[in-house]
Amino acid sequence: MFTGLSAFPLTPMNEQGIKEQEFTQLVARLAQAQVDSIGVLGSTGSYAYLSVEERARVAKLSVESAAGVPVVVGIGALRTRDVLANAEHAQQAGAGGLLLAPVSYQKLTDDDVFNLFSTVSRAISVPLCVYDNPGTTHFTFSDELHGRIAELPQVRSIKIPPVPYNLEDAKARVARLRALIPNDVTIGISGDPAAATGLLAGCEAWYSVMGGLYPELALALTRAAQAGDAEQAQTRSDALAPLWALYHDYGGSLRVAATIAELTGRASAPCLPQPLNTLQGEARQRVAAVIEALDLH
Amino acid sequence: MFTGLSAFPLTPMNEQGIKEQEFTQLVARLAQAQVDSIGVLGSTGSYAYLSVEERARVAKLSVESAAGVPVVVGIGALRTRDVLANAEHAQQAGAGGLLLAPVSYQKLTDDDVFNLFSTVSRAISVPLCVYDNPGTTHFTFSDELHGRIAELPQVRSIKIPPVPYNLEDAKARVARLRALIPNDVTIGISGDPAAATGLLAGCEAWYSVMGGLYPELALALTRAAQAGDAEQAQTRSDALAPLWALYHDYGGSLRVAATIAELTGRASAPCLPQPLNTLQGEARQRVAAVIEALDLH
Known part of the structure; x- marks a missing residue:
């Protein structure tokens, strides 16, 4: 579930609602490319902007369109009450896994976040990925807290923010976290520009925004890294440098992907x-x- | 509407829902003390954690319990769609004014925020207060952006974060903003520990958390400052220093007030x-x- 390429589609929407046909086409295309999992309602899927009811609908549509590829559904919300409702709906829809970020308005303490994950992990029956994204949640995990949460039932992966671009530094960062978590909990890289480095540094998964648009390109990079072909993985990432520059210059990946x-x-x-x-x-x-230049049609 | 003491009550709640009787008692107590306005569904009222439907209910209850004291209702949400729904419900309930913060998950640009306020100001018929709270919204207003937004129809106040504690520095900060906004737009201080300094530095309103619990104490401080009695206002604030220390040590005012x-x-x-x-x-x-020590029963 939480290894290889997890591709995150957008959830196209306007002020009237979700554009269901466009969304299901995005999902079907990922399924056709045979990504390892499809991560719907991540930050790329604008989960935080949708109601509990809309999220239940998106979860249902995504499983129906995924042709058997496992679907990971984002369940994060400001209130534990809503997180639990999202989890229930996602499981009913047939989600293979869940993804939970500690979204905040009031600043959260480590105890608040541990208790959130503890409550949710006891309420669910499918694997859970911890979503560490300080840029949007404004909560910063310590590795010690990751270690405590990774011991909870159902927790099977941690989606980490970008690693350092220097491979040795990246390996050290992944090793530090690895030493604190159980063996059956994977570490997945997010932040597309750091994906090749992250995978080569020991991350078992790539939670990918560009993979939601260009699954074949993202799969080729992932498979090269998984095969230990560092040069090919890095070359494939470097070829996308103009795309990474757009993320950097325009406030992150979401607006660029959309x-x-x-x-x-x-x-x-x-x-x-x-x-x-x-x-x-x-x-x-x-x-x-x-x-045009990268032929990303 | 947006002058003097605006007292912000908590919205007591648990996982089952809002504790309506406790909420209406808090509001009625503020009305009895004759605060200048009652600010419901602010950060203190946990607006970000409630559904559109729950917020409509709180707006209705508050106006019914306010005995004619003007009620300001917080309408902020991640989506413009929900902000507009909250505004409509608050106006239908009889709100005298609205309070809007640019809540974020994805980082907002100045254009995003200007367009949000522009859209909302054209859709409403009661006065609006701009809520500048970078600690919770993670959006930082420039004074130039405040100036542009303050020109929009219905905008009548700006709720600013704490001013410097040194009175001369505070006066300079308020004067800088004042020079960029129309004369009929008030500036209100938030952050209780900075309230006396803010009022003495030229703020026309205090958006107060402690005023939601202790309206008489907050009114006495406000009236002293409004009468130009700097010594009394500052002495009254200094007497509450142990309370301000709790805010400082325990992550802000909400958890302490609750x-x-x-x-x-x-x-x-x-x-x-x-x-x-x-x-x-x-x-x-x-x-x-x-x-016990301050006799805050």
């Missing part, structure tokens, strides 16, 4: 929930030029 | 939405000791 989806016909504009917007003007032209 | 409410019988435990918790153990004992 703009690409609009420009390539994968989603109709607008596809993000207001007040978020895809890139416009010069930024949009630059994205279009990168699509 | 713990006080539980300890003084204003709310039954638990009164915060999980995964948040009131203070326990030694921290709770220290809060109890401060209540």
Whole structure:
């Protein structure tokens, strides 16, 4: 479940609701490419902007469209009550795994977060991935807290933020965490630009935004790293440097991925929930030029 | 509407729902003390943790219990769609004003936030207060952006984060913002420990957490500052220093206020939405000791 390439599709939407057909086409394309799992309602899937009811619907649609590929469903919410409802709906829909970030408005303590994971892990029957994304949750995990949470029932993976780009530093970072968690808990890299380094440094999974749009490219990079072909994995990542530069320059991967989806016909504009917007003007032209240059159609 | 003391009550709740009787008693007590306005569903009222439907109910209950004192209702949400629904429900309930923070999960740009306020200001018919709280929203307003938003229709106040404690520095900070906004837009201080300094530095309002529990004390401080009695205002604030120290040491005002409410019988435990918790153990004992020492029953 939590190894190899987990590809995260967008959830195209406008102010009226979810664009269901566009979403199911994105999911079906990932299934066709035979990614190792499909991660719906991640940050890329705009989970935080949807109601409990809308999330139940997305979970159902995704499993129906995944053609047997395991679906991981994001269940994070500000309230434990809503997290538990999301978990229940995702399990009823047939999710193979769940993904939980400690979303915050008021600053959370380590005890709050441990208790959240403890409560949820006791309420679910499928494997859980801990989603560590300080840029959006504003909660910073210590490795010690990761170690405590990784001992809880159902916890089987940790989705970590980007590792250092230097391979030796990346290996040291992964080894530090590895030493504190059970053997059956995988470590997965997020932040596409750090994916090759992360996989080569010992991460067993890549939780991938670009994999949600270009599953074949992401699979090729993943398989090269899994086979120990460091040069090919790194070369494939380096070839995408213009894409990574867009993430860097335009506030992260979501707006870039959504703009690409609009420009390539994968989603109709607008596809993000207001007040978020895809890139416009010069930024949009630059994205279009990168699509052209890298042949990312 | 947006001058003097605006007192912010807690919204006591547990995992089953809102404790309506406890909430209406808190509101009625503020009305009885004749605060200048009652600010429901602020950060202190845990607005971010409630559904659109629950927030409509709280808005209705608060106006019914406010005995004619103007009620300001917090309408912030991650999605513009939900902000507009909250605004509509609050106006239908009889809110005298609205309070809007740019809540974020994905990082917001200045354009996103301007467009949010522009959309909302065109959709409402009552005055709006801009809620600037970078500690919870993770969005930082520039004064230039405040100036642009303050020109929008319906915008009549800005709720600013704590000013510097040095009075001259505080005056300079308020004057900088004042120079960029229309004359009919007030500036209100938040962060109780900075309230006396903020009011003496030229803020026309105090958006107060402790005023939601102890309206008479907060009114006395406010009236002294409004009368230009700097010494009395500062002395009254200094007398509450042990309370401000609790805010500082325990992650802000919400957990302290909620713990006080539980300890003084204003709310039954638990009164915060999980995964948040009131203070326990030694921290709770220290809060109890401060209540005793300052006679805050």
